[in-house]
Amino acid sequence: MIEVYFKSVKDQKFERINDFRAGSWIHIDNADMNDLTELCKLTNLDISDIKDSLDKYEIPRIEQAEDNIIIFLRHPSEEIEGFYTSTITIILTKSYIITISPIESKLIDSVIASRIRLATTQKSKLMLFLLLQAIQDFTLKIKKARYSLIEQEKNITNIDSQTILMITKNEGKLNQYLSSLVPMGTLLKAITRGRLVALYEKDQDLLEDLLLAINQSEDLCMVNIKSIRSLRETYQSLFTNDTNKTIKLLTAITIIFTIPTIISSIYGMNVALPFATKPHAFILIMVITLVLCIFSLWIFFRKKWL
Numbered sequence: 001m002i003e004v005y006f007k008s009v010k011d012q013k014f015e016r017i018n019d020f021r022a023g024s025w026i027h028i029d030n031a032d033m034n035d036l037t038e039l040c041k042l043t044n045l046d047i048s049d050i051k052d053s054l055d056k057y058e059i060p061r062i063e064q065a066e067d068n069i070i071i072f073l074r075h076p077s078e079e080i081e082g083f084y085t086s087t088i089t090i091i092l093t094k095s096y097i098i099t100i101s102p103i104e105s106k107l108i109d110s111v112i113a114s115r116i117r118l119a120t121t122q123k124s125k126l127m128l129f130l131l132l133q134a135i136q137d138f139t140l141k142i143k144k145a146r147y148s149l150i151e152q153e154k155n156i157t158n159i160d161s162q163t164i165l166m167i168t169k170n171e172g173k174l175n176q177y178l179s180s181l182v183p184m185g186t187l188l189k190a191i192t193r194g195r196l197v198a199l200y201e202k203d204q205d206l207l208e209d210l211l212l213a214i215n216q217s218e219d220l221c222m223v224n225i226k227s228i229r230s231l232r233e234t235y236q237s238l239f240t241n242d243t244n245k246t247i248k249l250l251t252a253i254t255i256i257f258t259i260p261t262i263i264s265s266i267y268g269m270n271v272a273l274p275f276a277t278k279p280h281a282f283i284l285i286m287v288i289t290l291v292l293c294i295f296s297l298w299i300f301f302r303k304k305w306l
Helices: 033-043 047-054 106-113 123-154 161-192 201-266 281-302
Strands: 002-006 015-017 025-028 061-065 068-080 083-092 097-100
Touching (some): 002 033, 025 033, 033 047, 033 097, 047 068, 047 083, 061 161, 083 161, 097 123, 106 123, 123 161, 123 201, 201 281
Parallel strands (some): 025 097
Antiparallel strands (some): 002 015, 068 083, 083 097
């Protein structure tokens, strides 16, 4: 669905308008080929240049198509087919700033609902602000994963399949975040050169904040991934240790119970045996068996096998 917004510097919020006036912001949510075709008719864009905006797994990059700048971003989203990031495309034309999302974008909704002191005519500044919002979303999601990891580290002895599943999910999520942040950092460096996007002097401060924010997000993401791997190795060591203890216990029980089994097997033979004529033979044999079992158990404890 195509929506058009306009905001001047004096306006408090983005106003939705019905006409495609110069200096407006065109946004397409849940975009499809019909939306792109209509957009191309309006802006004279080539559909081959923007069809990748429908790709939910597109890699962040920046391209120039004649006088238009096309920026492919990724931002955190709800899980979709195992992916935790989604594509947003920003297009800078002579008359408009255009954003395209193949799904409903909460990032764009939050920007539209905000009261930032930006006008839709300030295309480069609005583009940088959208980039900043995307990076801040990454930072927020990474911190949430970190808090979850800290809670698991506190309860490291209470391990179950649900805990392992959550840790594995967080690791996959962080790996996807990192795979988006790294090319976005390269994209920002390309913008910094000023060859593709015309930047004003005041935009440089925002761009520096962007570069700093994305570097911090990358570092935080890598640290959390390393922490998860370390925690997983700790879990593996605990599992191995618990398994060894269980095997030792079962082995000891098997050996100890072998003693009465052997004695009962011997006395099950139809031959002359010691104590066969004694009236209290059963009690005597049971006492001897019990003593041998206790002695074996004492040896196991002394050798620290149990």
